Amino acid sequence: MILGGFTMSAEQPAASSSSPRGGESDPLPSTRERLLEVAGQLFAERGYSGASLGEIANRLGIRKPSLYNHIASKDELFMELLERSLDAWQAASDSPLDGAGSAHRRLRRHLQKTVDFAVESPHATALCRLAVSQVSGDLAERASALLLRHRLEYQGVMERFFREAIEGGELATGMADCNADDGPARRSTMAEILTFSWLTFLDGILMHQVFALGSRREVYLDRLDDLWQVFWRGCVGAGDVSDG
Amino acid sequence: MILGGFTMSAEQPAASSSSPRGGESDPLPSTRERLLEVAGQLFAERGYSGASLGEIANRLGIRKPSLYNHIASKDELFMELLERSLDAWQAASDSPLDGAGSAHRRLRRHLQKTVDFAVESPHATALCRLAVSQVSGDLAERASALLLRHRLEYQGVMERFFREAIEGGELATGMADCNADDGPARRSTMAEILTFSWLTFLDGILMHQVFALGSRREVYLDRLDDLWQVFWRGCVGAGDVSDG
DNA sequence: CCTACCGATCGGTAGG
DNA sequence: CCTACCGATCGGTAGG
Numbered sequence: 001m002i003l004g005g006f007t008m009s010a011e012q013p014a015a016s017s018s019s020p021r022g023g024e025s026d027p028l029p030s031t032r033e034r035l036l037e038v039a040g041q042l043f044a045e046r047g048y049s050g051a052s053l054g055e056i057a058n059r060l061g062i063r064k065p066s067l068y069n070h071i072a073s074k075d076e077l078f079m080e081l082l083e084r085s086l087d088a089w090q091a092a093s094d095s096p097l098d099g100a101g102s103a104h105r106r107l108r109r110h111l112q113k114t115v116d117f118a119v120e121s122p123h124a125t126a127l128c129r130l131a132v133s134q135v136s137g138d139l140a141e142r143a144s145a146l147l148l149r150h151r152l153e154y155q156g157v158m159e160r161f162f163r164e165a166i167e168g169g170e171l172a173t174g175m176a177d178c179n180a181d182d183g184p185a186r187r188s189t190m191a192e193i194l195t196f197s198w199l200t201f202l203d204g205i206l207m208h209q210v211f212a213l214g215s216r217r218e219v220y221l222d223r224l225d226d227l228w229q230v231f232w233r234g235c236v237g238a239g240d241v242s243d244g
Numbered sequence: 245m246i247l248g249g250f251t252m253s254a255e256q257p258a259a260s261s262s263s264p265r266g267g268e269s270d271p272l273p274s275t276r277e278r279l280l281e282v283a284g285q286l287f288a289e290r291g292y293s294g295a296s297l298g299e300i301a302n303r304l305g306i307r308k309p310s311l312y313n314h315i316a317s318k319d320e321l322f323m324e325l326l327e328r329s330l331d332a333w334q335a336a337s338d339s340p341l342d343g344a345g346s347a348h349r350r351l352r353r354h355l356q357k358t359v360d361f362a363v364e365s366p367h368a369t370a371l372c373r374l375a376v377s378q379v380s381g382d383l384a385e386r387a388s389a390l391l392l393r394h395r396l397e398y399q400g401v402m403e404r405f406f407r408e409a410i411e412g413g414e415l416a417t418g419m420a421d422c423n424a425d426d427g428p429a430r431r432s433t434m435a436e437i438l439t440f441s442w443l444t445f446l447d448g449i450l451m452h453q454v455f456a457l458g459s460r461r462e463v464y465l466d467r468l469d470d471l472w473q474v475f476w477r478g479c480v481g482a483g484d485v486s487d488g
Numbered sequence: 489c490c491t492a493c494c495g496a497t498c499g500g501t502a503g504g
Numbered sequence: 505c506c507t508a509c510c511g512a513t514c515g516g517t518a519g520g
Contacts, residue, residue, distance in 0.1 A: 203451040
């Protein structure tokens, strides 16, 4: 589609789904979809430079030059994967935050959806890490910009959540004075602090998954609720902490 | 510093070449040290495959083959850097935990030392991430084993810290029943839960630094104390949390 | 989708 | 520490 192969365009239903014939089994994923999946896995396994287009082609059972019927370049491939991962993450985790129930229950649901997504799509979080620490040059700028945009948006969503939870009386506000913008040196609001804590908590969980080597990965997930309870207790009591 | 002539290869403590004049103590320490520092930076910037020995040599102002007077291979170079990083991290952060003062104050000091180390040696944490997600083959096994060993040791140190803090009455134990090993299905002790929370908290902070793009890095460090207070409040109150 | 092929660069070696 | 060089592989192109 991008470069216009000589017969490829007739065989590739990129956007429209192929129509299954009667009792036929599930339609095979298009080559392009398989390419994106394999590439995502390999980027996550080997890093940006370590993932070669030749290896991707091997896993697909085709020759390397054939990849260019589906992608424009390695850079574009990475950017598309990053974009998809961020969108999929957002789609999987955002809605639970807006449903019914207490702030406590909604945030817990959001956490579960986020972790579930990370478990099912481990390469998605890996790509985000690569984007900020493995690529260079023009690609680095584009990837960083995309990531920053998504991250700021997510930060806004979470900050709104915490602010509303505080205003709704679902979170203690021992540091209530922080909200007043009475000075030239602006201090953090309680919602900002909790948002920051949440982002750190979530990054920690996703990173911990990476470091949970071997069989410790499942053990870790079983303990998610323990981590959650400690975190939540820090939220509802934040501000009451004594410096002893 | 001796710069001329190839005869210095006989004086190098290189792993691949014999040292006929054994007993000589570090004839050229600075070149090797500079090599390790430059290599650490480049690995962190570009990933394992993305960091080329040629580029390392360029930054040192020498030719690529000359590197092999100081290293045996790229794999060995990476392993040595990883080893050094882990040792340096341990040395920088462990002792504050054993000093005088309350558990609260000691853990806060330990946190500060850890974050300070991560700020001063950003490539150290990056190497750990590479070790579990970027390398493959024989190197991956060796790196993972080394990392796992350090991590388990650190986990033991922290678990002991939390257990002693609990026994000393410095942390609330609302979930005290967890300690009793009265059933066949063993439950987590409070110390284990807090250790797990701590590891997640720390990973989150270190990861957050990676994601704090551009100027947001300094802003982030200013808020460390906010994060700490939320975390500590979760610790001292853990177990009292209601499921509402 | 393929074969054939490009210049550049990779980690590493030989030899001085 | 150097020059000269190795086979392998890189991302990507030409052309059908």
